[in-house]
Amino acid sequence: MSYQALYRVWRPQSFHDVVGQEHVTKTLQNALIQDKISHAYLFSGPRGTGKTSAAKILAKAVNCERAPVEEPCNECPSCRGITDGSISDVIEIDAASNNGVDEIRDIRDKVKYAPSSVKFKVYIIDEVHMLSIGAFNALLKTLEEPPQHVIFILATTEPHKIPLTILSRCQRFDFKRITARDITGRMKHIVQETGVECDEEALAVVARAAEGGMRDALSLLDQAISFSEDRVTLEDALTVTGAVSQLFLLQLAEAIGQHDVVSGLESLEELLFQGKDPVRFIEDMILFYRDMLLYKSAPNLEESLERVTPDGKFQELAKETSPEDIYQLIHLLSKTQQEMRFTNHPKIFLEVAIVKLCQQESAQVRVSQTPSDYSQLQNRITQLENEIRDLKQHGVVRVEESQQHVQKKTSRTSRKGFTAPAGKINEILKHATKQDLMVIKGRWAEMMEKMTVSQAALLKDAEPVAASNEAFVIKFKYEIHCQMAMEKMDEFAMVIGNLIGKRMQVVGAPEEQWLKIRESFLNSHSREGHEEADSAEVAGAAEEPIIAEAKKLFGAELIEVKD
The missing domain is CATH 3.30.300.180 (DnaA, N-terminal domain)
Structure with missing residues (x-):
């Protein structure tokens, strides 16, 4: 195939290209410069955050002909051979399909042989948590004391499934989810280099939909480029990712604020007609009100907003909505989101939630309904207390209480016998x-x-x-x-x-x-x-x-x- 996906073309080839993992790349670069390379590493973290890419970059850096260096040169025969996979001394193994004892024994038998073309023989075992217990046991001794020319790099998305005996023999690096800002910055660089025209708002939508994974973001961007004609617009990104535009969220929020059930249901029907996912939509609504609450609490921290851009219409709506109403809205939406996970008809729960949101009273209305004239209320309470006191003095209350006691006693005694019809x-x-x-x-x-x-x-x-x-x-x-x-x-x-x-x-x-x-x-x-x-x-x-x-x-x- 002549065409390659963006995440393959733009796979990081140096530590500088690994986005959002500075705590990992800086440590590895210092270890390379100081020539303090460990015999075993464990890279753990969510998918698409650069674990396997960092492992290949480390393999190139230790075998670079200019070593010790903090970055591989990507020009010498060793770096180029590792990049294109022609050097057999860097072995990448998928533990999901090679999880048996025989595969690990084969590694243990071959690990003793010296590398043929580079300085270090590097084993990169991806998804290592998929190995069986027997395979882990076969790997233990080799992993603890491998030959001087061997480096093991284990990668996994579920480190809790790896035995402690394996974890204790490795240097562990935890990769974190990449922020939307870092993903957007990387995609800007890619579209500039490839010459693709793309709106910045579209990149932001793709970055949020990726949920912290750079590979997912580049796959969505690749799909959006194919979907668009000349330029990747915001609508193209929303269509590809299944997200909802801010304008639609503002319309629905206005209907909720005005208690307009008809407009709210019409907007929801239009959304579902466009093929949007109800589960994804309610998540967007929660993030929308979350951003509104953060904006009202700290207007200067616009960088912390994940879902909205604080334009004039959003700012006006935020001023009209009280924090108490936002708390109630988020609580109801979160409860509905939990209920939608265990049903085959999420649309019904979503429609009921919209009706509830439109019909509930705001905090200001509830406050306005309380009596404003406190003295008048106090006088009424005093009057009622006096009337009760007079009734007690005349014995009316005692008579009523005695009658109630007799009735209760009669009802209890009448319950003793039962006659079948x-x-x-x-x-x-x-x-x-x-x-x-x-x-x-x-x-x-x-x-x-x-x-x-x-x-x-x-x-x-x-x-x-x-x-x-x-x-x-x-x-x-x-x-x-x-x-x-x-x-x-x-x-x-x-x-x-x-x-x-x-x-x-x-x-x-x-x-x-x-x-x-x-x-x-x-x-x-x-x-x-x-x-x-x-x-x-x-x-x-x-x-x-x-x-x-x-x-x-x-x-x-x-x-x-x-x-």
């Missing part, structure tokens, strides 16, 4: 069938799961014993549980109705009363005239095949089935 139960038994009871029993466990903890506790020792097409009976082991559950029977009926698709009447009865009602019903209805009622009794007893066989042997009149 025999008429309703007999009516259910007349039309009860085994099929209806099986339907209720089949959904019983599922209904228990949908109940609250307190509701399920009441039904723990209960079970359905008879059912018709429109109602069913629940038998309770304890009378008090039956009485408490009957107060919530409408809730139980609603749950079971949602499960089976129709509304059912629920009747409860303690076990002793149920047995008496059932026995009375069976005695008052003959088996010939009321086969359905008898089948309901059999259904309530959950007739088994062994019961049917017993009836054949001894006769149904001699068989009594008990639960």
